[in-house]
Amino acid sequence: MTHIDQYLKDNADRFEEQLCDFLRIPSISADPAHKPDMLQAAQWVESQLRHMDLTTEIIPTAGHPLVYAESPEVPGAPTVLVYGHYDVQPVEPLELWITPPFEPARRDGNLVARGATDDKGQVLTHILGAQSVLAADGRLPVRLKYLIEGEEEVGSASLETFLATNAARVACDCVVISDGCKFSREIPAINYGLRGIAYFEIRVQGPNRDLHSGSFGGSVTNPATTLARILAAIVDRRGKVLIPGFYDDVLPLSERERRQFAALPFDEAQYFADIGVTGATGEEGYTTLERRWARPTFDVCGIWGGYQGEGAKTVLPAKAGAKFSFRLVPNQSPAKIAAALKQWLPDVTPPGVTVELIEFHGAPGVIVPLDSPYVEAAARAVEHAFGRSPVYSREGGSIPIVTTFYETLKADVLLLGWGQDDDNTHSPNEKFSLVDFHRGIKASARLLQELGQIHKG
Numbered sequence: 001m002t003h004i005d006q007y008l009k010d011n012a013d014r015f016e017e018q019l020c021d022f023l024r025i026p027s028i029s030a031d032p033a034h035k036p037d038m039l040q041a042a043q044w045v046e047s048q049l050r051h052m053d054l055t056t057e058i059i060p061t062a063g064h065p066l067v068y069a070e071s072p073e074v075p076g077a078p079t080v081l082v083y084g085h086y087d088v089q090p091v092e093p094l095e096l097w098i099t100p101p102f103e104p105a106r107r108d109g110n111l112v113a114r115g116a117t118d119d120k121g122q123v124l125t126h127i128l129g130a131q132s133v134l135a136a137d138g139r140l141p142v143r144l145k146y147l148i149e150g151e152e153e154v155g156s157a158s159l160e161t162f163l164a165t166n167a168a169r170v171a172c173d174c175v176v177i178s179d180g181c182k183f184s185r186e187i188p189a190i191n192y193g194l195r196g197i198a199y200f201e202i203r204v205q206g207p208n209r210d211l212h213s214g215s216f217g218g219s220v221t222n223p224a225t226t227l228a229r230i231l232a233a234i235v236d237r238r239g240k241v242l243i244p245g246f247y248d249d250v251l252p253l254s255e256r257e258r259r260q261f262a263a264l265p266f267d268e269a270q271y272f273a274d275i276g277v278t279g280a281t282g283e284e285g286y287t288t289l290e291r292r293w294a295r296p297t298f299d300v301c302g303i304w305g306g307y308q309g310e311g312a313k314t315v316l317p318a319k320a321g322a323k324f325s326f327r328l329v330p331n332q333s334p335a336k337i338a339a340a341l342k343q344w345l346p347d348v349t350p351p352g353v354t355v356e357l358i359e360f361h362g363a364p365g366v367i368v369p370l371d372s373p374y375v376e377a378a379a380r381a382v383e384h385a386f387g388r389s390p391v392y393s394r395e396g397g398s399i400p401i402v403t404t405f406y407e408t409l410k411a412d413v414l415l416l417g418w419g420q421d422d423d424n425t426h427s428p429n430e431k432f433s434l435v436d437f438h439r440g441i442k443a444s445a446r447l448l449q450e451l452g453q454i455h456k457g
């Protein structure tokens, strides 16, 4: 048995006790009554890192404090930033918890408590992983930085502000985040891409008041009909967005990625059955997983206009509107998509109405090349700890803080979730499998050793 395996074995009980200590702190970021608990949780994290001889700091913010720590530079080796959060979701409805949310309980091989998997258990794997390497090898093989925030569940506003002015301080070669799930119970995953988003509202204004559809219909441009036409003109029946320039910057899927996706144990019939549909449409020429993860899309999110009440009312509405979004893929710029949309709208706007476009949030997609040495190191570490090589997956949604890291630090972001999708995150009886907790610590330790083999020129 290697030093580190022996150490992990000898300390397994202590690791679990430490996680229980962390879980007993009711650090609910959304509830002002828990402000003292937030500070206590930050101090708890800071003390773990201080005991590893890292330089640590609790950074006050307008909201909850940030915990920052770093180790000395290791010449020739990369710098690795671990991000996570010590805050948790509220616990209501309390009556559905089998045991109290802040009294960690062992059940069916799990530790059950609020924050068990999201994200205290997963954050702690990266602290204990480094502790284990230090104890077994006597030194850290890379420069480590930790940035653990207390506002992830309420929007990360203070972290965004901090990163805007402290990019140099937290500069790194790769960011490690464990705040999610494996592909399935026994199949670990490396998530290497997120889609971006561009979100809009459109308002179509016609006559100065609702009109009688008998007296005026046919002689006046109908805003609701016009809205329907405009929305329908954005995408065709084959799932192609028709706005000129929309696909110009799209990063196409590589053959390797398409093979990876096709090899995943994804049950399409079950996927449709779960959401209660018998089939679907989407962009022609792409599989369901490709459509979800790696192709840009257009979706109407809400639509309104005219009479919505009981029975019939013969009205020609004065206005109509909709909210819609494009999911973007890596290399597409939300600003460019907004500009293309604005330029195209007059072409589809008939006389008799005015069209107003309101721009909401936008975020670009994120991608880490599969042949990045950091991804390869992570794959070896995960395989070592979980006993099988990870699958490479992407996520169809956006994670704003990941986008911020990617854009501000220009670093590869490794999303290594140790959880399971039935862990009840944000719900009663949140849990984290103890097997996964220990495998996560082992993976984290091996990851640091693997990353230490990467030579920086």
Ligand SMILES: [Zn+2]
Binding pocket: 085, 118, 119, 152, 179
């Ligand atoms: Zn989380």
